[in-house]
Amino acid sequence: MSKKEIIDEVTMKRAITRITYEIIxxxxxxxxxxxxxxxxxxxxxxxxxQERLKQLENIxxxxxxxxxxxxxxxxxxxxxxxxxxxxxxxxxxxxxxxxLYTGRTIxxxxxxxxxxxxxxxxxxxxxxxxxxxxxxxxxxxxGKNIPTARxxxxxxxxxxxxxxxxxxxxxxx
Ligand SMILES: O=P(O)(O)OC[C@H]1O[C@H](OP(=O)(O)OP(=O)(O)O)[C@H](O)[C@@H]1O
Ligand SMILES: O=c1cc[nH]c(=O)[nH]1
Numbered sequence: 001m002s003k004k005e006i007i008d009e010v011t012m013k014r015a016i017t018r019i020t021y022e023i024i025x026x027x028x029x030x031x032x033x034x035x036x037x038x039x040x041x042x043x044x045x046x047x048x049x050q051e052r053l054k055q056l057e058n059i060x061x062x063x064x065x066x067x068x069x070x071x072x073x074x075x076x077x078x079x080x081x082x083x084x085x086x087x088x089x090x091x092x093x094x095x096x097x098x099x100l101y102t103g104r105t106i107x108x109x110x111x112x113x114x115x116x117x118x119x120x121x122x123x124x125x126x127x128x129x130x131x132x133x134x135x136x137x138x139x140x141x142x143g144k145n146i147p148t149a150r151x152x153x154x155x156x157x158x159x160x161x162x163x164x165x166x167x168x169x170x171x172x173x
Contacts, residue, residue, distance in 0.1 A: 003155070007144060007167035012127070015143030016045065019125050020052040022141050023094060030057060032120075034088055036064040038097040038109055039081070044158040045127050046096035062086045066095070071108035071115075080112075088117035094141075098156040100126040103137035128167060130154050 007015070027033060030053070037046030043065045050063050064084040069077040095109055106124060113119060125141035130148040144167070146154060153170040157163075 001170065001172055003168050003170045005166050006146065006169050009165040012143070012165050012167060013048075015127060016048045017052055019127075019141045019143055020049050020056065023049070023053070023125070024057060026140075027092065029092075030059050030061065032092045033061050033094055034064060034084075034086060034091045034119075035061050035094050035096060036066050036084075036088075036109075036113070038095065038105060039065055039067050041156050041158055041161070042066075042095075042097035044160050045098055045125075045156075049094075049096060049125065064088070066109055066112050068105050068108040068112055071111040073104060073108070082112060082116070084116060088113060088119050090118070090120050092121045092123070093119045094123050094125055096125045098127045098158075099154050100124070100129045100137075100139050100142075101132055101154075103133045103135040106137050107135050127156060128154050 035046045035050050037043030046063055050061055053059055053061055062085045067081040070080045093113060113122060123140040126139045127143040129139055129142045129145050132150055151172050155168040155170055157166045159165050
């Protein structure tokens with residue numbers, strides 16, 4: 001097994017900045033947005049986007065933290081640790097995650113959202129799309145498309161949890 005860095009801190013920051021510019025370009029009513037990070041690491045990517053929107057547009061967009069575990073189709077947990085600071089009904093949600101793979105986490109995330117409100121629109125931003133979808137789900141904003149083999153793994157490190165920002169690929173030898 002080998003682990004190799006494929007995206008460094010600077011390139012990861014640029015990718016998040018580009019996603020933020022695309023969100024600004026495609027959303028004329030920024031004050032309707034709610035950013036929702038998927039626990040765990042999606043929350044930290046969501047916070048970076050929120051900070052960049054504040055720097056670029058001087059706007060405070062509310063940020064929620066979504067627990068998808070109670071809505072999974074494999075191993076479910078009973079308690080829901082979702083934290084949402086505002087009502088999401090009639091708001092435009094930007095769901096944020098670090099990696100998009102099979103799409104099953106996003107399917108669960110949509111269930112988690114509709115349980116607490118009725119958004120007028122839900123879009124998806126991911127730092128990495130590694131392919132291999134098992135459901136008809138696609139991202140609206142993609143930081144990096146990284147083609148992978150099924151037996152590889154993409155590992156996103158964020159400074160807040162892992163000590164530094166970086167994206168690694170894990171391969172079986
Ligand atoms: O498209 P999928 O096949 O559902 O895979 C993508 C999900 O897998 C990872 O979550 P993980 O469960 O490893 O949690 P983490 O964010 O806490 O690392 C990643 O953060 C995505 O949420
Ligand atoms: O490679 C993968 C697949 C799912 N989730 C990850 O974080 N990485």
